[in-house]
Amino acid sequence: MEYEVVIGLEVHAELSTKTKIYCGCSTEFGGDPNTHCCPVCTGMPGALPVLNEKVVEYAVRAGLATNCEIARESKQDRKNYYYPDTPRAYQISQYDLPLCAHGHVEIAVGNTEKEVGITRIHIEDDAGKLVHDGYTGGTLVDFNRAGVPLIEIVSEPDMRSAEEAVAYVEKLKGILEYIGVSDCKMQEGSLRADVNLSLRPVGSEKFGTRTETKNLNSFRAIARAIEFEIARQKEILDAGGIVYQETRRWDDETGEGYATRNKEEAHDYRYFPEPDLMPIRLSEEYIQDIKNSLPELPESRKNRYVNEIGLPEYDADIITSSKYLSDFFEAATDICKNAKAVSNWIMTDIIRIAKEKGIEYNELPFSAENLSRLIMLIDKGIISSAIAKKVFNEMAESGENPEIIVKEKGLIQISDEGAIKEVVDKIIAANPQSVADYKAGKDRALGFLVGQCMKEMKGKGNPQILNKLILEYLNN
Amino acid sequence: MKEICEMTAHEIRDMYEKKEITVPEVVKAYIEKIESEDENIKAYITVCKEEAMEKAEKMQARYESNEKLPPLAGVPIAIKDNLCTKGLKTTCASKMLENFIAPYDATVIKKIEEAGAIIIGKTNMDEFAMGGSTENSAFFKTHNPVNLERVPGGSSGGSAAAVAGNMAPIALGSDTGGSIREPASFCGIVGLKPTYGLVSRYGLVAFASSLDQVGPMTRDVRDTAELLNVIAGHDELDSTSANISKKDYTASLVNDVKGIRIGVPKEYFGEGISASVKVAINRAIEKYKDLGAIVEECSLPTTKYALPTYYIIACAEASSNLGRFDGIRYGYRSKNYDTLQDIYKNSRSEGFGEEVKRRIILGTYVLSSGYYDAYYKKAQKVRTVVKQGFDEAFEKYDIILTPTVPTVAFKLGERVNDPLEMYMTDLLTVSINIAGVPAISIPCGKDEEGMPIGMQLIGKHFDEETILRAAHTYEQNKEV
Numbered sequence: 001m002e003y004e005v006v007i008g009l010e011v012h013a014e015l016s017t018k019t020k021i022y023c024g025c026s027t028e029f030g031g032d033p034n035t036h037c038c039p040v041c042t043g044m045p046g047a048l049p050v051l052n053e054k055v056v057e058y059a060v061r062a063g064l065a066t067n068c069e070i071a072r073e074s075k076q077d078r079k080n081y082y083y084p085d086t087p088r089a090y091q092i093s094q095y096d097l098p099l100c101a102h103g104h105v106e107i108a109v110g111n112t113e114k115e116v117g118i119t120r121i122h123i124e125d126d127a128g129k130l131v132h133d134g135y136t137g138g139t140l141v142d143f144n145r146a147g148v149p150l151i152e153i154v155s156e157p158d159m160r161s162a163e164e165a166v167a168y169v170e171k172l173k174g175i176l177e178y179i180g181v182s183d184c185k186m187q188e189g190s191l192r193a194d195v196n197l198s199l200r201p202v203g204s205e206k207f208g209t210r211t212e213t214k215n216l217n218s219f220r221a222i223a224r225a226i227e228f229e230i231a232r233q234k235e236i237l238d239a240g241g242i243v244y245q246e247t248r249r250w251d252d253e254t255g256e257g258y259a260t261r262n263k264e265e266a267h268d269y270r271y272f273p274e275p276d277l278m279p280i281r282l283s284e285e286y287i288q289d290i291k292n293s294l295p296e297l298p299e300s301r302k303n304r305y306v307n308e309i310g311l312p313e314y315d316a317d318i319i320t321s322s323k324y325l326s327d328f329f330e331a332a333t334d335i336c337k338n339a340k341a342v343s344n345w346i347m348t349d350i351i352r353i354a355k356e357k358g359i360e361y362n363e364l365p366f367s368a369e370n371l372s373r374l375i376m377l378i379d380k381g382i383i384s385s386a387i388a389k390k391v392f393n394e395m396a397e398s399g400e401n402p403e404i405i406v407k408e409k410g411l412i413q414i415s416d417e418g419a420i421k422e423v424v425d426k427i428i429a430a431n432p433q434s435v436a437d438y439k440a441g442k443d444r445a446l447g448f449l450v451g452q453c454m455k456e457m458k459g460k461g462n463p464q465i466l467n468k469l470i471l472e473y474l475n476n
Numbered sequence: 477m478k479e480i481c482e483m484t485a486h487e488i489r490d491m492y493e494k495k496e497i498t499v500p501e502v503v504k505a506y507i508e509k510i511e512s513e514d515e516n517i518k519a520y521i522t523v524c525k526e527e528a529m530e531k532a533e534k535m536q537a538r539y540e541s542n543e544k545l546p547p548l549a550g551v552p553i554a555i556k557d558n559l560c561t562k563g564l565k566t567t568c569a570s571k572m573l574e575n576f577i578a579p580y581d582a583t584v585i586k587k588i589e590e591a592g593a594i595i596i597g598k599t600n601m602d603e604f605a606m607g608g609s610t611e612n613s614a615f616f617k618t619h620n621p622v623n624l625e626r627v628p629g630g631s632s633g634g635s636a637a638a639v640a641g642n643m644a645p646i647a648l649g650s651d652t653g654g655s656i657r658e659p660a661s662f663c664g665i666v667g668l669k670p671t672y673g674l675v676s677r678y679g680l681v682a683f684a685s686s687l688d689q690v691g692p693m694t695r696d697v698r699d700t701a702e703l704l705n706v707i708a709g710h711d712e713l714d715s716t717s718a719n720i721s722k723k724d725y726t727a728s729l730v731n732d733v734k735g736i737r738i739g740v741p742k743e744y745f746g747e748g749i750s751a752s753v754k755v756a757i758n759r760a761i762e763k764y765k766d767l768g769a770i771v772e773e774c775s776l777p778t779t780k781y782a783l784p785t786y787y788i789i790a791c792a793e794a795s796s797n798l799g800r801f802d803g804i805r806y807g808y809r810s811k812n813y814d815t816l817q818d819i820y821k822n823s824r825s826e827g828f829g830e831e832v833k834r835r836i837i838l839g840t841y842v843l844s845s846g847y848y849d850a851y852y853k854k855a856q857k858v859r860t861v862v863k864q865g866f867d868e869a870f871e872k873y874d875i876i877l878t879p880t881v882p883t884v885a886f887k888l889g890e891r892v893n894d895p896l897e898m899y900m901t902d903l904l905t906v907s908i909n910i911a912g913v914p915a916i917s918i919p920c921g922k923d924e925e926g927m928p929i930g931m932q933l934i935g936k937h938f939d940e941e942t943i944l945r946a947a948h949t950y951e952q953n954k955e956v
Binding site for chain 2: 050141276
């Protein structure tokens with residue numbers, strides 16, 4: 001049978017506030033275990049939470065940037081459950097009155113654009129981390145992360161494929177980075193997604209039974225976990241079986257998902273309003289001030305790149321999906337005034353390098369300034385584009401200024417016609433057969449001759465001049 | 477002259493100023509009193525003899541240097557064992573926290589120490605403040621100093637017995653449904669439950685967060701005002717603490733109630749109120765009339781809903797607040813476990829007493845899905861109704877006067893097997909916590925067996941002044 005895939009996501013993003021959500025401890029990643037904690041975030045008897053106002057501000061920013069309505073009055077609730085990483089035995093979250101609701105973002109897959117609805121965004125605190133202790137074989141708890149502020153962004157079940165889900169998370173990541181509320185480092189777990197997925201026969205209105213695969217922390221894991229779950233559910237349904245509502249985990253190493261909890265074992269979280277905290281009341285003025293302070297968002301930047309700079313829609317989309325990349329693009333263009341070249345470098349080599357090295361764009365070793373220097377070297381004819389590739393690779397390793405690389409390695413392009421002619425004469429004299437082939441109509445012989453010349457000149461010959469001189473000879 | 481251990485804090489303070497007595501003399505007298513009397517009364521879980529003596533010497537030096545000293549300089553104080561004290565055990569009278577030493581001080585502890593008070597010990601209580609007789613302590617039962625066969629009340633029974641038994645001039649208690657006022661009534665002392673939000677809860681081991689308040693337990697109303705001056709005030713560490721300007725409560729201690737309107741709700745004199753309590757309260761009412769107050773019978777019809785509402789809200793919050801006692805980071809951990817679930821189940825089964833478990837189960841039940849609306853949500857709605865009842869009454873009256881407890885202190889063991897009868901002890905006090913208003917219990921006579929009877933004066937939100945004034949006036953004018 002043909003099925004339609006229905007996907008909804010819950011994305012957790014750690015907010016980049018300096019201090020935790022309910023106490024003054026640092027939110028810095030790393031640090032020796034249990035060095036960023038206090039009576040409040042370790043759940044000592046008698047300790048009380050005090051809401052960090054920055055968290056509300058950041059969550060409202062995220063809400064406004066995703067077209068949400070902001071609640072003038074919301075509250076926090078306790079979600080009760082036992083786990084060693086949850087020191088109070090309850091998480092402070094928001095149950096029925098979240099800060100933000102009814103938003104949406106636009107995503108594009110291939111040439112189709114669609115809107116993904118955002119049900120709600122609420123604030124909550126992160127749990128600690130369990131660490132397996134190889135020495136004793138026991139489990140240890142590190143509370144440095146306990147109390148780090150999170151927003152949970154819950155989408156509508158609007159996505160229909162892994163590509164759409166990934167595009168949605170990429171879009172959210174871009175927005176959160178743009179508005180500066182989260183660094184979205186997926187490998188550090190500061191952005192993670194739970195995937196709710198069900199299948200239904202094409203044309204059916206009724207949703208199928210969904211499963212929830214939790215804690216996916218890379219785009220690759222999201223895509224693979226979705227594909228796996230689609231295949232698993234399809235196989236069950238095709239065999240006439242029943243998909244059970246359950247919580248699942250994804251093992252990225254084995255490439256398999258497995259069930260951790262079924263519906264019967266589902267927690268009753270016994271939500272109730274957190275009596276230690278007052279309701280959150282926001283004034284129109286407060287919300288308006290935040291609205292006014294929002295930076296240009298990816299959507300609007302993208303439109304500007306397409307309409308004003310003339311980038312292809314696809315390129316503009318990729319570049320604006322990351323705030324870092326987009327800022328990089330703008331900074332480099334500002335200096336070298338060659339937006340198309342900057343865009344080309346980003347779309348080909350920069351994306352390739354980041355992939356090869358497995359790094360985030362903000363970890364690229366070279367600056368926008370250095371990329372623009374490289375482009376200007378080409379534009380001024382000082383190096384050829386072939387040489388530029390070498391210089392780029394060099395720069396991508398060392399971060400060095402390309403002007404220095406070119407100088408130190410002696411890579412300056414030779415544009416002196418006399419010098420080039422000498423080489424052309426030499427190569428032509430040594431390859432009479434190729435000359436004859438060309439004259440007999442074999443165009444490929446030209447490429448060979450140019451290549452030989454370039455080799456002789458160690459790639460530094462100006463290709464336009466070289467071509468011109470060879471053609472002049474051959475056509476005479 | 478009075479014995480040292482019979483004096484109030486302000487009398488002690490005056491004698492320090494006049495150099496008629498030294499801080500070490502006073503602290504030593506109290507320590508000796510504890511050493512001789514407490515084996516019978518059992519008010520204290522921890523006595524800090526050395527630390528207290530050391531602090532006494534230091535404070536005495538400050539008196540001798542004639543510097544201006546804070547209001548409680550050198551005054552010994554007993555602390556209920558659910559207030560966190562850095563470096564000193566905070567047990568909540570539970571096996572769960574038998575050896576727990578808090579890594580920080582509660583805000584009220586910081587405040588009383590800044591005010592110069594010297595902690596002489598931590599007092600016994602019903603485990604996690606759940607109970608009205610201090611018989612729910614996991615360690616031992618406290619006896620009423622007035623009659624050792626009787627309970628001191630609870631849950632702040634240790635603090636009440638320490639003050640009544642001359643083993644501390646003043647004490648701190650906590651009150652969730654009557655836990656300061658009921659033992660004050662049973663032991664014949666003064667106890668104030670401040671307006672919710674007046675005193676910081678930071679460092680008070682939570683029983684029911686929306687009801688708990690820390691308050692003074694003292695021998696007279698002046699000491700209550702003095703101690704309230706020290707502990708009241710906004711605390712950035714407690715989001716529910718009110719940001720209101722500081723007051724001097726001793727300014728309310730005027731001997732005058734002329735024109736003050738006192739309402740006496742008929743619902744508080746119904747079934748279960750003992751004859752001797754009625755007699756004593758009626759005499760107090762006559763006294764107020766004689767002193768020029770306007771006393772009228774009134775009605776608080778929503779009162780009857782307060783007790784079930786209280787037990788639903790208090791237990792719901794407790795079930796969540798006590799989740800942190802899981803045997804993982806601190807406190808009791810069962811030796812009997814293989815799995816994580818065993819650690820939780822066995823540590824909590826073995827670490828908590830019967831009453832605590834009863835309330836956790838009740839609270840878990842009323843919050844569970846499918847029952848939440850019928851119990852917890854409904855209780856919150858009733859809570860609003862009870863508040864409105866008080867608001868309406870306070871449009872007509874400045875104070876509402878009731879008995880504190882329906883009876884005098886009962887005998888040890890008398891009610892332990894009947895939780896419902898035990899819960900009835902809270903009948904007249906819980907609605908005050910539900911409404912969040914302040915109430916003070918002051919002694920107003922004794923029954924034929926010499927057991928103290930308490931009168932409860934209830935005030936408007938953040939109007940501690942009026943009830944302190946009326947309590948002080950009564951205290952000044954009552955027949956001894």
